[in-house]
Amino acid sequence: MRLLIIEDDQVLANHLKRDLEQAHYAVDMVHSGPLGEAMANETEYHAVILDLGLPDKSGLTILRNWRRQGNIVPVIILTARNTWKERVEGIDAGADDYLGKPFHMEELLARLKAIIYRCHSRVQGALAVGGYTLDEARQMVIKPDGEGVSLTAMEFRLMRIFMLAPERIHSKEVLMEAIYDYDRVTDHNVIEVYINHLRKKLGKELFRTLRWQGYRFEPGAGA
Ligand code: CA
DSSP: OEEEEEEOHHHHHHHHHHHHHHHHHHHEEEEEEEEEEEEEEHHHEEEEEEEOSSSSOOOOHHHHHHHTTTTTOOEEEEEEEEOOHHHHHHHHTTSSSEEEOOOOOOHHHHHHHHHHHHHHHOOOOOEEEETTTEETTTTTOOOSSSEEEEOHHHHHHHHHHHHHHHOOBOHHHHHHHHHGGGGGOOOOOHHHHHHHHHHHHGGGGEEEETTTTEEEEOOTTTT
């Protein structure tokens, strides 16, 4: 899943990016409000972490602009003062959640996961589709028969995308965008390699190739 951080405090932003990458998110980071606003209109992020106190444009203005233009990307706002008024303003402007600084990384991760799952798939708690469950803590998939299969970081990132939208056909381009950030763009063919790894581990029939279109996760296919 791909995230955008808009935060002018570079130390905090770097820290966030590192921790979120460890949690298997692809992360783009900007320190400028207007740039971040434009990026979230061009790229389909799974969520945005938005600082309200930006020097070149208010986070609230950015958020209001997105919502006015119909951009419904899930947004967590970070507020330095964390007063109730600011929180109310943030929610009114269309934020999905908020966190006051300083905060614990674990809390941000939990809230992030909750808004992404809520906004993208309406599931609560663990991602589960067709008897397959994603175990985020152990980086595993639990199969319908209860067997756990360990995944590499990239396999895990892909699997999470598939399970979040199982009915959808995912093109290689979309999958690339979801698992890599701007700094690590590489050849589309790596997607094929990772999908083949997943097929070997979980079953060939689970990942259908639709010619010229992409891939679909079909957990019912082997049953
Ligand atoms: Ca700030």
